[in-house]
Amino acid sequence: MERIYVFDTTLRDGEQVPGCQLNTIEKIQIAQALELLGVDVIEAGFPVSSPGDFNSVVEISKAVTWPTICALTRAVEKDIEVAAEALKYAKRKRIHTGIGTSDSHIKHKFNSNREEILERAVKAVKYARNFVDDVEFYAEDAGRTDNEYLAKVVQAVVNAGATVINIPDTTGYCFPDEYGAKIKYLIDNVDLKNAILSTHCHQDLGMATANTLSGVINGARQVEVTINGIGERAGNTSLEEVVMALRSHKDRGFDTNINSQHIYSTSRLVSSLMNMPVQPNKAIVGRNAFAHSSGIHQDGVLKNVETYEIINPKDVGIDDNAIVLTARSGRAALKNRLSVLGVKLESAELDKVYEKFLNLADRKKSINDDDILMLVGKEARLNRIKVDYLQVVCGIGVRDVASIGLNIAGEHFEATASGNGPVDAAIRAVKSIIRREMKIQEFLIQAIDRGSDDIGKVHMQVEHNDIVYYGFAANTDIVAASVEAFIDAVNKFVE
Ligand SMILES: CC(=O)SCCNC(=O)CCNC(=O)[C@H](O)C(C)(C)COP(=O)(O)OP(=O)(O)OC[C@H]1O[C@@H](n2cnc3c(N)ncnc32)[C@H](O)[C@@H]1OP(=O)(O)O
Numbered sequence: 001m002e003r004i005y006v007f008d009t010t011l012r013d014g015e016q017v018p019g020c021q022l023n024t025i026e027k028i029q030i031a032q033a034l035e036l037l038g039v040d041v042i043e044a045g046f047p048v049s050s051p052g053d054f055n056s057v058v059e060i061s062k063a064v065t066w067p068t069i070c071a072l073t074r075a076v077e078k079d080i081e082v083a084a085e086a087l088k089y090a091k092r093k094r095i096h097t098g099i100g101t102s103d104s105h106i107k108h109k110f111n112s113n114r115e116e117i118l119e120r121a122v123k124a125v126k127y128a129r130n131f132v133d134d135v136e137f138y139a140e141d142a143g144r145t146d147n148e149y150l151a152k153v154v155q156a157v158v159n160a161g162a163t164v165i166n167i168p169d170t171t172g173y174c175f176p177d178e179y180g181a182k183i184k185y186l187i188d189n190v191d192l193k194n195a196i197l198s199t200h201c202h203q204d205l206g207m208a209t210a211n212t213l214s215g216v217i218n219g220a221r222q223v224e225v226t227i228n229g230i231g232e233r234a235g236n237t238s239l240e241e242v243v244m245a246l247r248s249h250k251d252r253g254f255d256t257n258i259n260s261q262h263i264y265s266t267s268r269l270v271s272s273l274m275n276m277p278v279q280p281n282k283a284i285v286g287r288n289a290f291a292h293s294s295g296i297h298q299d300g301v302l303k304n305v306e307t308y309e310i311i312n313p314k315d316v317g318i319d320d321n322a323i324v325l326t327a328r329s330g331r332a333a334l335k336n337r338l339s340v341l342g343v344k345l346e347s348a349e350l351d352k353v354y355e356k357f358l359n360l361a362d363r364k365k366s367i368n369d370d371d372i373l374m375l376v377g378k379e380a381r382l383n384r385i386k387v388d389y390l391q392v393v394c395g396i397g398v399r400d401v402a403s404i405g406l407n408i409a410g411e412h413f414e415a416t417a418s419g420n421g422p423v424d425a426a427i428r429a430v431k432s433i434i435r436r437e438m439k440i441q442e443f444l445i446q447a448i449d450r451g452s453d454d455i456g457k458v459h460m461q462v463e464h465n466d467i468v469y470y471g472f473a474a475n476t477d478i479v480a481a482s483v484e485a486f487i488d489a490v491n492k493f494v495e
């Protein structure tokens, strides 16, 4: 197997996403998760950019043992000096310096020419080598750089002591065959000595993963990636996609050091600390990545998972696949769910229940266990808890207090509580009535549209006795939606 080195830039390129800025403690948490995941290099920041970023690189260097810690710079001496200082405590350290090499960058960004840029590149690499042995050079906008000139720059920086040469498709412009051909051109036309080539692809046209894999096939030995594919504009190549693509095609002869069972937990951590929800259909880590909702697929999966699954969800740290019952489901999926719920039906009975099921499923997006039990006449547990009323006092300079009235199996209960914000106050009030061990594991509020009159969609996961229950609700009042989503989850386990 040919080893492919994984360079994670979630904390640098990923953190360039508006609204994703992290404090030092959060960055350390992510760096430690990346170490557990088994990445080879962590790009921890751009130290000259702010005292906060400098400090984060210092603290990550102290907190992490195995991965190389990398700091980004421009081809500017001051940047390199500051990066070297920030990496002082790293056990393994790398400076990542570089400059734009496309004609567009040379002309518009630097008002310069090819010769001058080549000189600046060489000078920066030589300067960085005074501080560290491991220097990576990036030829920014290499995707749109003329191959002959790019090869000249790469040869010059290798001669100057660069150990890794990064060929970024900065604008996500290349087609996979074009990007692969670029890497091959460099392999064929440069004496790389011991240096390796690295991919760094962006997602502007949705081709980042394809380009990265094409780079690997053509000779690149390092891939620059981020968790969940976050990054500047449309994002970077996502770690989980490249790692699992290589692992699912072992016959190609490439593998990484990634412990894939930590992929899902790392994805969740990054998503929640960076406030970046993962789209449900995101490959590998999206909520629907292992969910089957149509009858033909469900029938196939129940007969043999290989019919519709190319990855075992456990391999990426997801407990199991999900068979979601919808109006597109067939008898096989319904029968399977009924048997999990302890209901065995003869085929004539199943046909009758299936008819009722379709009627309901046409009106309701997804059918839960209570719905199914109701269809077979065992509806005792269906929505025992309902919200009678909810009143919240919140704002600036007041204590957040919520009063709630709940109807539980026909009986009325009331409670009032204060909390850290209106949602916390309301959930505390609910908990003071329903005294069970319940822990919110996931809480996501998403606007459906953009206006201030928008509906807030809440997705919540509540853990009870080590099992996670899902709750959903939508309301123009996001506090009400949060409480309704909580109750929706609780209704799935209260007796
Ligand atoms: C493709 C990428 O993702 S690159 C990384 C992007 N990340 C960032 O930019 C985040 C960190 N950046 C910053 O904090 C700031 O932009 C700083 C500290 C680097 C520079 O700030 P300022 O000195 O105020 O410069 P400003 O950002 O306005 O402009 C960038 C300058 O760097 C120059 N520059 C840009 N890239 C490079 C490079 N690789 N090597 C040398 N100079 C460069 C530009 O030509 C411009 O110089 P000019 O002012 O002489 O025209």
Ligand SMILES: CC(C)C(=O)C(=O)O
Residues within 6 Å of the ligand: 013, 072, 138, 139, 140, 141, 166, 168, 169, 170, 171, 200, 202
């Ligand atoms: C700084 C470089 C490596 C970069 O992020 C890019 O070119 O996209």
Ligand SMILES: [Mg+2]
Residues within 6 Å of the ligand: 013, 168, 170, 200, 202, 232
């Ligand atoms: Mg980038």
